[in-house]
Amino acid sequence: MDRLTSMAVFVKTADSGSFAAAALAFGISSQMAGKHVSTLEERVGARLLNRTTRRQSLTEIGQIFYERCKALLADAEAAESVAQELSASPRGRLRITAPVTFGANCLAPMIARYLKGHPHVLVDLTLTDRFVDLIDEGYEAAIRLGALTDSSLIGRQLIPYRLLVCASPDYLAEHGEPRTPAELADHACLSFVYMTRPVAIEWHFSDAHGEYVVPVSGxxxxxxxxxxxAAALHGAGVMLAPEVAVQEDLAAGRLVRLLRDYETPARPMHLVFPASRATPKLRAFINQVVAEFGPDTVQDGQFEAT
Known part of the structure; x- marks a missing residue:
């Protein structure tokens, strides 16, 4: 027999004074109500109720056991209420990780909007360009750049992570503007270096005529x-930059987009999460990320400066 059910029958019997009243409350027979109490007595090794033909009363041990059972049943009911409340509305701590540039420029402002709509959620955002194992490190979701390889996670496609070539007006006034990717060989190029990979010494471009691999240095x-x-803004050279990091500088004229007739590779971007952790707070977060950065809602070039 289920122990909590037996405890509930026992408490009801003690409160009402009879197996019949307890049986009526639980929709069972009086004999079954008595069986629940007898099972508890066998488990604890002591009589809990004094049985008479008219009324059941608690023994000394039964009184102590009764008080503990009432507290335990109240805790169980409270736990169920909390679980039901959590399943109905987003609340609690949400741990997210994302690449540094996209996280700082795009995701953090979105999270601020998310929190206004879900005031009972606390978001912990970790920005890092290293690969994060969501399960081992306890994160509920991540923004990932590049092709997905972990089939154990659910992925939601987002807008591609686009790169643009740009430089400051001062640099271009002194060194001229490259008109083709090959002309970058004559310019100081500012390169991103990963901690675990060598400096990117080749930039890739394409147009209607084909693809171009350009060695760069700087x-x-x-x-x-x-x-x-910061170096590009101060005229140090030409930068291959994530669009999200320089869109305001392009719009304000602090940087100038170069080689507009050529495309640079756009890296796929996804929101990934374990299916087992799809809580209400995470589902609400997923919905907002897809609404703001999904491929069907954000058009290519929306952030492009004119």
Whole structure:
């Protein structure tokens, strides 16, 4: 027999004074109500009720056991209420990880909007360009760049992560503007360097006529897009930049987009999460990320400066 059910029958019997009343409350027979209490007595090894023909009363041990059972049943009911409340509305801590540049420029402002609509959620956002194992490290979702390889996670496709070539007006006034990818060989190119990979010494382009692989070099490498952007703004060279990191500079004229007739590779971007962790707070987060950054809602070139 289920122990909690037996405890509930026992408490009801003690409160009402009879097996018949307890049986009526639970929709069972009086004999079954008595069986629930007898099972508890066998389990604890002591009599819990004094049985008479008219009324059941608690023994000394039964009184102590009764008080503990009432507390336990109240805790169980409270736990169910909390679980039902959690399943109905987003609340609690939500741990998210994302690439540094997209996370700082796009995801963080979106999270601010998400929190306004879900005031009972607390978001922990970790920005890192390394691969994060969601299960082992306890994250509920991640923004991932590149092709998906982990089949154990559910993925939602987002807008591609687009790169643009740009430089400051001062740099272009001094060195001229490259008109083709090949002309980048004569320019100082600012390169992103990964901690675990060598400096990117080739930039890739394409147009209607084919693809172009261009060796580049320059005086400055960094593992942070903000540092490269600062160098580009101060005229240090040409930058291959994530669109999200320079869109405001392009719109304001602080940077100028170059080689508009050529496309650079756009990396796939996804929101990934374990199916087992799809809580209300995570489902609401997923819905908002897809609404704001999904391929059907954000058109290619929306952030492009004119």
């Amino acid at each position: 005086p400055f490498h960094a593992n942070d897009v903000k540092a490269l952007r």
